[in-house]
Amino acid sequence: MTRFKILIEYKGANYVGWQKQENGKSIQEVIENSIKKLTGEKRQIFAAGRTDAGVHGLGQVAHFDLKKNLSEDTIRDGLNSYLRSESISILDAKKTTKDFHARFSAKKREYLYKIINRRAPLTIEKDLAWVLHKKIDLKKIKRAAKLFIGKNNLNAFRSAHCQSKTAIKNIDQIKIKKINDKIEIYIKAKSFLHSQVRIMVGTLIQVGEGKMQPEDIKSIIKKAKRENAGPTAPASGLYLLKVYY
Template identity: 40%
Template sequence: MPRFVLKIEYDGRPFAGWQAQADQPSVQGAVEAALARLDPGFASGARIAAAGRTDAGVHATAQVAHADLARDWDPFRLAEALNFHLKPAPVAILAAARVSQDFHARFSATERRYLFRLQARRAPATHDRGLVWQVLHPLDADAMRQAAAHLVGRHDFTTFRSAMCQSASPVKTLDEIRVEESPIPHGREYRFHLRARSFLHNQVRSIVGTLERVGAGSWAPDRVAQALSARNRAECGPVCPPHGLYLCGVGYPRDPFAA
């Protein structure tokens, strides 16, 4: 059966997360339902595999998944057909490509990239409602950068790990945390870019929630290093809400979508 890789964009608000669930809407379920209208294998219950399982309310601009299909589609026509059958769900197939059988969306990945959007202003968000985390107070971006520097590298991230995390080890290598600041009408937007081979459950949201406390002046930057060293979930700052988080890229040894 030919294997295809899909680059998927979605608004996570209507979904209980990426992973298919029997009694709740999921992004995986929406894509598989669209595939079932096109392919006999999915009509009988075949599954797709994704690079990462985003939680309820989390968005994606470049999720990657692969599927084994009975029909050898032209990739462009496959993407077009899927987008037709995905309507009106807020899910889009940005690209499709044929890949070899040894490609796996999850296990072949060498890095994941996440973006977290945080806006600081008094007036409620309108156009970005449900797409950003909003706080009322301005933040100190330089202090957040100083704090973030303590987290880059290979560490035991127990402090920033959900109690429900199923990873075999809390030790991860965080390759990059970059904090950008830009003006918005009557406020500021802060964008947190995080890059690693893999992440623990709730790691990004735990880190950003902690950095927000530094930016607000409630924590000194060095307190983040102390929290990391404590290896104690109780030392973590607040876990920020999911709706500012985006899976924005997955890296592979060779880009499967390259022409």
């Protein structure tokens, strides 16, 4: 058996999420079907992160095992030939060691959240960003974001569907960039709670709109109750940017 590590890019708007579900087409299902068509082998793929419906992937990583000894180029190009009608692309395929696991071998994950702050609705970037029509205070958002850095109980920033045994997470880095009307928020950590990034972003935007103060982040973290945090930001703005090994 040969283990392959693949790098995947996808637009999440057309799928129910990464993980296979009965209520619609998933990214995992589509890629597994493509592997079956290419190799004749029914294989399960394992991803670094199980993104939700509407969330995009710029650097998703997954692995799977094959009996056939195919080249890396054959895997990449062959899978892409079966994915032409989908919003999914295999950017790279590499043979790897049998102890490599896309999820458990990951040391860090980095997410990107895209916001466009303008009065006009989105056209080209529709379903690819969160459009905010009211002007927001980026300086306050940056002040608030710094309060997330480090190890904290982030119970207030996870969804009711989160299955993680602990809400203790360590945020390594948050970077915020603005170019014209585009705002990009980069968040890096070893792992994340379900909907954590989207709830963090939703809360930061409330700070930027003046509905909260930057210092409120401290009390929200301390109280550890979901109702004290902001709304969950739309899935359309979230991207799994990179997985570090």
